[in-house]
Amino acid sequence: MAATAALDRVIAEQRGALFPWVPVCMAMGIGLYFGLSREPEAVAYAGVVAGSFLLTMLAWRWSGALGTLALALALIGAGFTLAGWRAHRLAAPVLEFRMYGAVEGRVVGLDRSASDAPRVTLDRVRLAGVSAARTPERVRISLHGDAVADDAMLRPGTRIMTTANMSPPQGPAEPGGFDFRRHAWFQSLGAVGYSRVPVLRVAAPEPAPDTFIFAIRQAISLYVRAELPGDIGGFGAAITTGDRSGIRQAALDALRASNLAHLLAISGLHMGLLAGFVFGALRLGLALVPVIALRWPTKRIAACGALIAATAYLALSGGNVATERAYVMVAVALVAVLCSRRALSLRAVAVAAVIVLSLRPEALLGPGFQMSFAATTALVAVFNAMRDDRLPRLPGWARPVAAVVISSAVAGAATAPVGAAHFNTLSHYGLIANLSSVPLMGVLVVPAAVLALCLAPLGLDWIGLWLMGLGLRWILWVAETVSGWDGAQGFVAAPHWAVLPLLAFGALVVVAWQGRGRWLGAAPMLAALLLWAQAERPEILIADTGTLVGVATEAGRALSKARGAGFVAGIWLENDGDGAGQQGAAARWPSAGKGEPLRIALGPHEIIHLSGKRMAATFSETTRTCAADQIIVSSVKLTVAGPCLVFDPPVLRKTGSLAIHRGRLVSARDATGARLWNTSRRRQ
Incomplete structure (x- = not known):
């Protein structure tokens, strides 16, 4: 009884601050699903669903610590079930062997491969010698050499044909490493390959709802790249439409080495800048009209306009996972403004995380989700703490400077461990590069893009594009300069799988827990760093x-x-x-x-x-x-x-990649287990 009473007091102290733990519990369930060595049976899912429902009912009846614990366990079960349901819902055929032959399909995606070659994604696929029942829903082909003579060949909706080397998505390059098969499963990619044979057009693009937005994106991308030269145009196309196919690998490497690669992705920064600029411009414009300013809720009207602009930007960008995540976070903040609630709060971040995890549970495992929410959570926590502590007010001219410095430093510190764990690199001069570039995105590049859109009906969009090009030229120069400095990029060994979960849990305790107990979160963070420092690699x-x-x-x-x-x-x-x-x-x-x-x-x-x-x-x-x-x-x-x-190949086909460490042999199959994405070959 004494222990229960003590727990009740602890939970009572957290009253009003427990909601941010909802996505944490869901994430624990999702992580549990992906961490299993075998795919759960139907009876296991039935048990989890029944147990979660029962715990939810008990949580309504119980008060205090027991009710909170029951609800937490129910949320863990919900995350587990959501992840399993989505994995089964996306089950589709996977190519069972390597082949060389004719490939035909409709263009539904275009980007660049790691080898800097155009890479096309096809649906409605036909593979020579493969029956329709065994043909993947989507395939992805890198086009090398003179495979593509004309960019018009790869217009959205065009049906093309080529001869390619195709294979199933490969497993981890080493046991415990990134599992591309799992990643491909959730993208409905059943085969990947490459071609050096010229691409032939089988049929011209036909109007279709699923390629309409893609066609608009591609048209805008080609127009921007025609107006702006080289990598500047490729950069401009990337931040306006999400199309990175026009930027060279050398420029990408410079952006990564200087910690500016996040400017390429249409993520929280771009979505926030766009929504913020539209919100501010609308509110200022409405305030200049006294009749409207005195009689209409200009703040809410501006929020609605910003939400519309953000929605259009989401559609234009192709709606990938990173952009969806950014849109959800911006939408939650704008809806909070409409409801006269605080827009920037841990509760708003938690709502966005719940929505993203519910729609795409697999996003939890990706660096984009982890870095985005790490940066946002840290920024909200730091700026809320600065506001609540009522620090001395700075002069007007110093406030934006301080905000940029603090936000860059906080976001960089929050995302650095995640980036280092996933990409094994550290940018030593990333803060300098970001301080030199991020402000320009907000004051020139994004406003210029909006200006170009507004002037397009008048044929004066070149003014906005020219201004945007000035900002992008500067950012690329900063990236090339900083990446060329001695020691600009450091390298770190891959950590143990438990490092990031421990770091995240400890940081969340420090940020979200109320009272002095929050500092207990430092213990798992310290344990994670010690575990990382002792990381050993296979011989x-x-x-x-x-x-x-x-x-x-x-x-x-x-x-x-x-x-x-x-x-x-x-x-x-x-x-x-x-x-x-x-x-x-x-x-x-x-x-x-x-x-x-x-x-x-x-x-x-x-x-x-x-x-x-x-x-x-x-x-x-x-x-x-x-x-x-x-x-x-x-x-x-x-x-x-x-x-x-x-x-040899007969053995390795059964084991996958191998690692030998301290005399112990570990195979990729042992590490990944028997899951849907490495055992199932056709739709259930």
Whole structure:
């Protein structure tokens, strides 16, 4: 009884401040679903739903700590159920094998690949030799070389055909790493590939509701890129329509190295700037008309206008996850204004998080969701604390300067651990770059884009685009300059999976809990940092195709090949926190004669990599038996006798990528388990 009474007092102290924990509980349920090693059976879902309903009923009857605990458990169950329901709802065919043949489909998406090639997404797909029942709903193809002779070939709704190398979405490049198969599952991508063959147009675009907005976006993007040169036009198209296909990889790398890549994504910054500019302009314009200002609720009218503008921006941008998340947060703030409630509060952020997690539970796992809500929560908490503490008022000229400095510093500090955990990099001069660029987005680039839209009916949109180009040219110059400074970018090793959850929970306790108990949140944050500092990487990594092997050495990870499997090599080195490229890492591997096996020693073991049929055949003929201390990796099927460990394609198809750490072998299949996205091949 004493313990219950103590808990009741603790909950009573949090009265009015518990709602921000609603999305936290939902996120725990979603994380529990994605963390399972096996897909739950129908009876498990039935049990969770029944249990959540019962707990909700009990929460209404119970008061104090018991009722709060029951509701928290019900919300965890709701998050679990939502994640499972969405995963099953999106179940669709996945290509079961690698193929080379004709691919036909309708253009519904266009972007650029990591290799800087145009990449097209197709629906209504036809694959040579694949039945309709086994054909994926969507496929994505990178177009290399002269595959695309005319940009008009890839207009939205156009039905095209090419000959491509296609394969199922691949699993993690290493056990415990990013699972592209899961990511593709929630995008309904059943196959990915590339083509070097010219694309042919099968049918001209036909008007269709699902491609209408995409066609408008593409037309605006092409117009902006025609008016503004090079990367400036690509940057302008990215922030107005979400189309990044016009910006070169070199510019993207500079923006990432200087911590300015967030300016490319139509996220909270852009949506907030647009809505804020429209809100302020409308309210000022209405205030200049005395009859309207005295008789009409100008603040609410301005909020409605800003909400309309934000909705149009959402539709124009293509409505991806990041933009939807930003729109929800802005919409919640504007609705709060309409209801005469505080627009910027932790409650408003929590409402936005609940909506996003309900619509797209899988967003929880992405860096966009995590960084966006980390930055927003930190900014709201800091500015609310500054307002409540009634700090000395600054002179008028100093307030915007202080706001920019504080917001950039707070947002950078909140998102830095998330960015480092996902991308393994730190931008040491990111604050300088953001202070030099973000204000210009608000005072020039976004207003100029709105001005261009307003002047378009008069044929004077070039004025707004020219002004926008000035701002974007400056931002790109800042990115190139800052990224070129010595030590501009640092590298960190990938953390243990528990690091980010611990950091997030501790930070939320500090921010959302009321009273002195909030400082207990520092304990899990400190534990997370200590766990990160002790992160260890596997001594041996093996690609799931057997085409690449990475071995840890004193100089860093040595790679068995200087070319080929570049995507996997890049991920391994990034997760190591190693800034060397593939060629530099390959130089660490002992050299071998032409046609000879690639060998490297690691403690008492010898790792041998056989690349290609000829090398594997020669090794099989010359090696009668292998030794117990040898680990042999082959890119083709290998027949060899002896007690050694052999990993060739037949074995790797069952295990996926492999890691060996302290003598323990872990496969990607062990890490990911048997889930919908790596076992199901057709719609349920």
